[in-house]
Amino acid sequence: MTDIFPNPAAPAIRLRGAKKRYRIEWPTIALLAACYGLWICAGYLLYPTLPFISLMLMGIAVALHSSLQHEVLHGHPTRNARLNEAFVFLPIGIFYPYRSYKRTHLQHHADERLTDPFDDPESYYRAMGDWKKMPSFLKILLGWNNTFIGRLIIGPPLMVVGFTLAEWRKITHGDRRVIHAWTLHLAGLIPTLLVISFVFGIPIWLYVSVAAYLGVSIIAIRSYCEHQWSEQPDGRTIIVENSILAPLFLYNNLHFVHHKMPNAAWYKLPSLYSARRAEWQKMNDGYVFHNYFEVFRAFAFNAKEPVAHPALRLTDAVSRTSPILPVADDIPAYVARE
Template structure:
């Protein structure tokens, strides 16, 4: 447990871990069951719902699925990674293989290198060398991706292109495990899309580009200004005090500093732990607090939130 927490707060968190809710993790089990039931019902009763309702229901459901996968990666609802992987392996959101997401995200939790290009796999910044070598159109794309409008429109396509490009380049210099992983992922995607094509009110192409890609775009709003480059590691992670639908779809990960400091804490305890010591958490990250996603939208719909080039690389 983070060593800066006062003894009373430590005791409160330990007490939370002894509750029936923590021991059974029934909220996460309920969430998993609810997701599978909802996805199945939407697909197999899609003709009743029609195209519009099917798409409108599936997009937020897939945003929630990506958040559920995040919980599984962090050791919920069981302490056995293989079981958690089995629960979250199916690629309903299509683009990211579970193993890649797991490995890169856990590496991202090395707070000492947060935001550093080439060391933090989830960094939204580029190195000075990359910046200087980039043509004008690439710099324009990077600047646009630092606006909320740009992130919504092109953040997801850019992320997918980067993933595919990096993986294709690496597959010819890697071991068989990577080939097996991609084969399993592609086969699983094929099964998901075949079910969609055969039984739902939408086509597989619609699922890809009108459901999965928009869901990834919405999920990427959470990471839009989730981290910033700062001298001290604890000042690099945001507290976004969003509440409502987006906070629920993100499973409270908008309280991101709490998650980074206590990565084993399940999603349903994050708000309570934050509220118990709100002032301390805000002091810890030097006031890096955002009052919801609407505030970001107002300020940064077309204005970049900061420079794509990491300041340490200037």
């Protein structure tokens, strides 16, 4: 994939040496501190007296942490990948190993493969051959999942179960990268669960079913309509211009700008968009919503897309690893080395 603009940092790093390489983006550091601070204060201070509010705030912290993990895998807030990973090491969202998320998400950034049922690991489309073989109850679930309300309510378990089944199948086939990702995930998950249970006094089942679930559901608001099928790759990625949730999403509501400039820091996306608003909208063929309420009104109970891909993989008969969500083979050209 090529950015619409070249990355100005790359030549500066080579020319100016180590000093430039370790540049720190302090707004992201501050947001990381705020995220963990919110999570700790909500769990330790609020849960004993206001358990419902505590769990809601922890769910918001989980969603923000997910957004920060996305920022980190794109090379922020420093030039040191190991240090960046350390900033988001504790998996307060419980479900997803960071290394696996990094691998599949960078694969997703191959814009010419976006929405492909096999090659885009974040596609919600299914190949026609797989769709025809599905049992009726799964077709119904996936149909509901393509509505806005459905994605928020049943989307989290579908995503988590599908992702986990796919990962564990790779583990049984000896994929060392996936084994390493889950080993690191468990190393962070154990102390996280101990803090939740023994320091905060929150039952694990309650935290998982409310705070962690809510965090995934909030992120699903953003991801619900991020991509659609279009003959032109640039027409496949959305722009949602305004939202009170934009800071929580680190402005990835301007998703087309992010896909064209994946190395741009989150706090630069609004100004990058406003500077060339008309041009951005022309490039993505007008796939633009003013806000997420507009998305809600259009697709609350109406499926935005068919489950079966309308153009790709119409005759493929390859079965998926997971019966719920797509799994693609790794494409090394699009995956940064860990």
